[in-house]
Amino acid sequence: MSEIPKDLRFTAEHEYARKTDTAGVVLVGITDYAQGELGDVVYVDLPKPGAVLEKKGVFGTIEAVKAVSELYSPLAGTVVEVNGAIDKDPAVVNRDPYGAGWMIKLKMKTPADLDALLGADAYKQHIGE
Numbered sequence: 001m002s003e004i005p006k007d008l009r010f011t012a013e014h015e016y017a018r019k020t021d022t023a024g025v026v027l028v029g030i031t032d033y034a035q036g037e038l039g040d041v042v043y044v045d046l047p048k049p050g051a052v053l054e055k056k057g058v059f060g061t062i063e064a065v066k067a068v069s070e071l072y073s074p075l076a077g078t079v080v081e082v083n084g085a086i087d088k089d090p091a092v093v094n095r096d097p098y099g100a101g102w103m104i105k106l107k108m109k110t111p112a113d114l115d116a117l118l119g120a121d122a123y124k125q126h127i128g129e
Contacts, residue, residue, distance in 0.1 A: 002031065005120065016029055018102075027106075028104045030093065052078050075114065
């Protein structure tokens with residue numbers, strides 16, 4: 001059974017957004033369910049800070065032993081930081097997807113859009129758990 005933290009918002013494509021202490025900025029990564037489906041992550045290609053993302057637009061790729069998948073932005077906004085630790089240790093996405101395995105910090109274009117994402121219960125239902 002996948003871990004689904006109550007304080008996060010989710011997309012149907014298995015990305016999450018978590019509010020940070022900085023107003024209007026969220027951490028974005030993939031869910032525990034997604035990393036489990038992918039298997040061992042061996043490479044993650046992420047955008048550079050300053051990249052402008054559209055909601056549901058591709059912001060990178062994640063490569064696992066089994067497959068390569070695109071990463072989709074849950075919200076429109078600008079990348080303010082990228083998790084450099086993933087370059088050195090891509091498997092951190094498997095070990096700690098909601099902690100050290102976050103991918104980007106995104107300054108949301110429209111913070112109210114966060115509320116339109118799936119809550120924990122709706123995401124749990126979406127993945128059939």
